[in-house]
Amino acid sequence: MTEPFEMDVDSTETVAERRDEVVARVRDHAGQIARELARLQGGDYGQRTFGTDDGEWTVKYEAGDLQYLRFDGGRGETYVVSTKRQPEPEALAAALADYDAFVASYNRYVASLDGVLDDVSADFPAVESTDAVVSERDRILERVREATDRMAHELSRYEGGDYGTFSTRVSGTRWELKWDGDGASYLRVGGEGGVYLLSQYEPPSARDVRELAGEFAAFVEAFNAHVDGLESDLSHVSL
Template identity: 55%
Template sequence: MTDWPPVDLTDAAAVAERRDAVVEAVRDHAGRIAYELALLEGGDYGRVEFETDGGTWTVKYEAGDLEFLLFDPDSGSEVYVVSTKRQPEPGALATALADYPAFVRAFNDHVRAAEEQLENAPTEFPEPASTEEAVNERRRVLDRVEEICDEIAGQLHRLEGGEYGTYESRIDGQRWELNWDRDGVSYLRIGGSDGVYLLSQYAPPEASDIRRYVPQFPAFVEAYNESVADRTETLSRVEF
């Protein structure tokens, strides 16, 4: 009678345990590489590829921690040496580990190249010009424009009533709009919804827009004055 079983079973659990121990060692080592890459690349997450004679290694990291380490050999199927999904097949793992030292050397070369690029980078720079004078001049001009627009807004509020409104006029072919509420001017805009805000509650206009439109502002004020004069004349003709 033939012995049964015919051969001894290989202890698969022992192989898996050995594989897991190897992967954990790689995870620790490659985790240091991921951390260093996060520092070097200057971001919380990213992925970097390293070429070796045996294939391509990809390191993906997030918040400085290793997400996965992928090896794509020049011949054969890619293998996730470290991942959050599943452990690698022992044969593929062995193939990858044979090339792992080359991957580490490629990482070291990557770091050295960065060092060399920064070695002679200058740290002496021209002194930046102050914006104080330009800002003060802008504020001086716009404060006067806003002061007049607030006065117009107050007069319109008194004349038309209500909580808000808009006065419009065309100056040199462009539409000027003064939007007001009971607190004063909300904005002064030239050119419609996609136009330039000479006054607004947000960012100030560009210096070039100030230079272009402020010289036209007196014409806008004159147009408003003429509008008020026309209304006054119209009302003066009313008889009881």
């Protein structure tokens, strides 16, 4: 009687090599489907499922490359192609018996899209230019910038510092001017989360300019009143 540890162990090398060869061919073939789906769906990532009489096939792609091809025949899922592990030979064989049906399902899907854009017109209305609105917005903001830079200069002279803020209320809304150096850094209306009528970044919308520009004169008047108050305070100082 032969002892168990003296028995020959059959090699799986031949089966594994054949399995790897088949999977590589499927990867190349299904990879074409993945690339076509990526082109069609217009994204770097995505997946689509195709039904057959015997189950469902799911193609997942990333940056146009096949990530996995999964077959679900109702008795469990088989990852025919994946980036993690190779399928079991028996499961692979069972899935590939339905592979031609999967390709036929994909082809029917593509054929169903034939002519879908034929009646779509590519003649669109002319796009109106924003040049006039932007030009007027920039003109108004330039005037605001000139005034706030002058205010910043006066504040810097009086306060004796390189930066600071001046705030007041106009019609119940907080206006805040911040200066940095000898010019305005920003003019914000409405406190934290408010509208930056002036800033170092992007300009406000034309609607915001329309709404706030009319109140800017009152802000300047409030500033002037503030300066007059400072002069009044100093007029009572004697040496």
